[in-house]
Amino acid sequence: MVDTCDELSRLATYLGVSCGKMSFDGKEKVPVLKVQNNSNPKGLVTVAKYLTRSSQNAKNLLGATPEEKAAVDQWLEYRITRIDRSAQDKDVTNTLKELNHYLADKVYIMGSCLTLADILLYNGLIEIMGGLTFYEKETFMNLSRWFDNIQHQPALRQSLGLVSFQRNQLYKGVKVH
Amino acid sequence: MGFGDLKSRAGQQALDAFVTDKSYIEGYQPSQADVVVFNAVSKAPNADLPHALRWFNHIKSYSDAEKKGFGGQKKDVGQYGPSGDAKAKCDDDDEEDDDIDLFGSDSEEEEDAKALKEKRLAEYAAKKAKKPAVIAKSSIVLDIKPLDDETDMADVEKKVRTIVKDGLLWGTSKLIPVAFGIKKLQISMVVEDAKVSVDDITEKIETDFEDFVQSVDIHLFQKI
Numbered sequence: 165m166v167d168t169c170d171e172l173s174r175l176a177t178y179l180g181v182s183c184g185k186m187s188f189d190g191k192e193k194v195p196v197l198k199v200q201n202n203s204n205p206k207g208l209v210t211v212a213k214y215l216t217r218s219s220q221n222a223k224n225l226l227g228a229t230p231e232e233k234a235a236v237d238q239w240l241e242y243r244i245t246r247i248d249r250s251a252q253d254k255d256v257t258n259t260l261k262e263l264n265h266y267l268a269d270k271v272y273i274m275g276s277c278l279t280l281a282d283i284l285l286y287n288g289l290i291e292i293m294g295g296l297t298f299y300e301k302e303t304f305m306n307l308s309r310w311f312d313n314i315q316h317q318p319a320l321r322q323s324l325g326l327v328s329f330q331r332n333q334l335y336k337g338v339k340v341h
Numbered sequence: 342m343g344f345g346d347l348k349s350r351a352g353q354q355a356l357d358a359f360v361t362d363k364s365y366i367e368g369y370q371p372s373q374a375d376v377v378v379f380n381a382v383s384k385a386p387n388a389d390l391p392h393a394l395r396w397f398n399h400i401k402s403y404s405d406a407e408k409k410g411f412g413g414q415k416k417d418v419g420q421y422g423p424s425g426d427a428k429a430k431c432d433d434d435d436e437e438d439d440d441i442d443l444f445g446s447d448s449e450e451e452e453d454a455k456a457l458k459e460k461r462l463a464e465y466a467a468k469k470a471k472k473p474a475v476i477a478k479s480s481i482v483l484d485i486k487p488l489d490d491e492t493d494m495a496d497v498e499k500k501v502r503t504i505v506k507d508g509l510l511w512g513t514s515k516l517i518p519v520a521f522g523i524k525k526l527q528i529s530m531v532v533e534d535a536k537v538s539v540d541d542i543t544e545k546i547e548t549d550f551e552d553f554v555q556s557v558d559i560h561l562f563q564k565i
Contacts, residue, residue: 268391310364
């Protein structure tokens with residue numbers, strides 16, 4: 165979970181803001197950002213939103229309309245509750261299935277533009293996607309397509325490795341979830 | 342390469358299969374490739390082609406001004422999509438028809454032909470500018486030795502030149518006396534390494550014209 169600090173500093177680099185002093189609260193297992201007036205943002209989503217709001221070039225990363233803003237918030241919560249806290253393999257599979265189904269008609273989580281939801285879900289899924297077999301990646305075709313597209317944005321990936329995907333479909337007639 | 346006719350069901354099915362695991366036609370950002378294919382599709386694909394529809398709606402969400410701002414260069418729509426598609430051949434045939442028109446052009450059509458030619462030239466220049474060093478070529482000189490002294494070398498040369506392949510270009514040839522009035526044929530050719538195998542060609546000459554040819558050797562092999 166110390167990874168979340170790295171994740172946030174990558175986000176800060178992407179946004180072009182300084183992430184200042186970041187530490188990891190071992191008791192509550194959340195990252196804490198030290199800012200000047202002592203009201204330190206705490207927790208992955210809180211810090212991520214703080215960084216995004218304080219950035220000049222974030223554009224509509226938090227959503228353009230009130231509806232989009234609400235949906236992005238919902239997806240950020242999804243990251244914490246469904247991805248980070250999924251303890252069993254069964255939970256993970258269900259989450260992947262759900263995301264795969266959701267992404268069937270979308271290029272980004274919010275449809276046509278990149279939002280903070282894409283960035284945080286991508287970071288949360290790197291480990292899980294890396295552990296999947298090629299067969300599984302192909303059954304979650306929509307999710308794989310979305311993930312592959314996000315990870316090919318160098319500004320977001322930075323020093324992380326690429327999760328490899330097959331360029332051709334290997335398993336003909338595979339049952340797509 | 343190509344999807345075929347993107348207004349037809351088959352073409353849209355090809356598009357659907359192509360974008361199943363891709364978000365964009367080329368690379369990981371929207372580009373002129375998407376715009377060209379988008380314009381060729383023109384109408385939203387049927388809902389039973391979910392991937393094509395998703396891609397179409399995504400490109401549709403961009404305004405015209407945004408589309409202009411996409412990177413990449415515009416190419417002919419046939420240049421995009423899956424490679425080795427049989428439908429691409431139909432496109433080629435169409436182009437040949439155009440060429441025939443070009444030769445038979447009347448004075449009225451001359452302007453059209455000129456515009457077409459300019460377009461082709463621009464396309465060609467764009468293509469050339471984009472990948473200047475990608476195509477590796479080799480220049481080869483083959484030694485073709487006749488079966489006996491009665492073989493007509495001019496005929497052999499004619500036969501060899503009938504071999505036509507994409508990426509293969511025959512060059513000049515000359516006859517060189519070997520002994521006892523026998524002459525061997527030296528013929529040069531230029532091949533694109535990725536498309537043509539030299540072994541295939543020597544083998545083809547040896548097997549197809551075995552009644553005339555004793556052996557084919559590589560006299561000179563040079564990478565260009």
